[in-house]
Amino acid sequence: MPAASATAAPVLPDHVKKPNEEEFKKELAEVNANIEKLQKQFDAVREKINKSPQKNDNARREEIKTELNEIRDKQAALKKTRKAVYEQLDAINDSIRNKVRISKSERACVGSIKGFQTKIPFKTTEEVDARIAELESKIEAGVRIVEEKKMLQEISMLKRNRLSVEDVDGQQAAINKEREIYGELKKNIDDSEAKKLSDRYEELDAEFKLLHADHSKQREARNQLYDERNRLKTLLDEEYQKMRTMRDEHRKNNDEYYTFVRQLREYKREQEQLRKEQEENEKRQEAAKQELELAALPAFESEIALCDNLAIFLESFVSSGADKKSQQEPSVNAAADAFDGMVIKKRDDEDFFVGKSKKKQQQKQKDPKDKKSDSLKLPLATMEAFFDIKVTVPTKISEIPATLTKLKERKEYYIAEQPKATELNKKKAEEKIKAMEKEEEEQKKAEAEAAATAAAAATAEKQEASTESKKEE
Structure with missing residues (x-):
């Protein structure tokens, strides 16, 4: 049957031998003895590290760091605040100068505030009203016609320009208000707080440097112990790696050997399956041939x-x-x-x-x-x-x-x-x-899928078993 012999039988590779369990256990025992010796040395160094002075000053150093950061933040905020105050003072100063130069109003162009006050030497409406009342009182008391005429003209002018005086009065009030604000802000600028923060910062910084020096000495001693611990840890890792490599090789040899055994068994099963399939195929072909021959016979x-x-x-x-x-x-x-x-x-x-x-x-x-x-x-x-x-x-x-x-x-x-x-x-x-x-x-497709699923499940089970074995190691 040519179909049965299409696939060559598996051959055991030359390098694959059935592992020797006794020899493997002997080598593994030697590695375990080395690991035990190194582990004792490692535990001794770790005990010294645990008994060495700990970072007792660490809490205080952290407190100092926190307070120094707070002082820096306060200094920055203070600097930022004073900068904002100076900017505000400059803005108020500019506003006052602008108000002094500003024209009385867009409706009446009498000149600047100083020019207007030159023509009308009254700063408030109360002064204007008092002057008008004074002139009217003089007219009622009796004066010469020429003086009365001048007084009436002045009264008329004062009444006409009373609104301008009101505007000047408002401008002056705004200027006075801004000057008061300027003065209050000027009072708030005090350098004593900044000096206090600076002194406290220098004091904490000196303490921090002292603690840092002590910590450096302790750290140097601990680092020597850490180096020894790391050296022993490296040796331990090498021994563990050697043990894992031995186990992996042993497992690999086992897997390869028994894989060959399974492949040989599977090959024989497949050959038997191919033989049966060929026989069934020949039977089906013969049945189909007979079916066609019967169908080719004349009907009826x-x-x-x-x-x-x-x-x-x-x-x-x-x-x-x-x-x-x-x-x-x-x-x-x-x-x-x-x-x-x-x-x-x-x-x-x-x-x-x-x-x-x-x-x-x-x-x-x-x-x-x-x-x-x-x-x-x-x-x-x-x-x-x-x-x-x-x-x-x-x-x-x-x-x-x-x-x-x-x-x-x-x-x-x-x-x-x-x-x-x-x-x-x-x-x-x-x-x-x-x-x-x-x-x-x-049917063949379903059988192939079922076989693939079974193979995948077997592979997954094998990997899971290998993982569990490594965890146990």
Whole structure:
């Protein structure tokens, strides 16, 4: 069988041997002894580290760091605040200067505030009102006409410019308000807080440096112990790595050896499976070949032969009396040959058809009533033959000619439909074979998927077992 020998049998590699468990255990014991010795030294150094002075000043150093950071933040905030105050003072100063230069209003252009105050030497509306009242009082007391005229002109001018005085008054009030704010801000600037923060910072910084020096000495002593601990840790790691390498190699050798054993077992199983599949494939091909051969046979051959045999059988009943008597026995035998494979049912007083024993035939000849009987009784097998070709079963001898005509028509129908039915049978056979092949492919695919799933599960289980083994190590 060429298919069975397509895959070569697995061969055990030269470098793969069955591991020697005794030798492996001996080497592993030596490595464990070295690990135990180094572990004792490592534990001793670690004990010295634990007993060495700890970072007792660390809490105080952290407190100093925190306070120094707070002082820095305060100094930065103070600097930022004073900068903002100076900027605010400059802004107020600029505003005051601008207000002094600003014009009285957009509606009345009398000049600057100083120029306006030169023409009207009154700074507030109260002063203007008092001057108007004073002039009116003098006029009422009586003055010369020329003076009265001047006083009236001054009163008129004061009343006209009273609004301007109000604006000047508002400007002056705003200036005074800003000057007050300027003075308050100036008072708030105090350098004593900054000096206090600076002194505290220097004090804490000196303490921090002292603590840092002590800590450096302790750290140097601890570092020496740490170096020794690291050296021993490196040696321990090397021994552990050596042990892991030994175990890995031992496991690898085991895996390779038993993998070969499994592969050999699997190879034999596959060869047996291939042999069975080849046999099944040959059987399927033979069955498909037979199916196609049967489908290629002309259709309705059995139906056409059945029509001929039934016609021959019925014609025996319509022959002449002499012929009928002489051929009655052969007709029965011919009918039996025509329905070979069918069971002809016999009854107590009748045979294949209405023919009876010689004695009863003589009685029938003597009975004029029976002689004229037209009834026709057929065996069950013969009736089933009529059913198979869908022709009505004749129950009387007089119906035989019509039945013969129907048999002829049925035969002609079968002959006419024979090519079409034959082609249809071929098509059905091909479809059946394709369906069988498709089912076979799907089955193979399902088996392959199941095998792949099983292999993946086995691999995962193997990896998990390997991982657990490493954890235990």
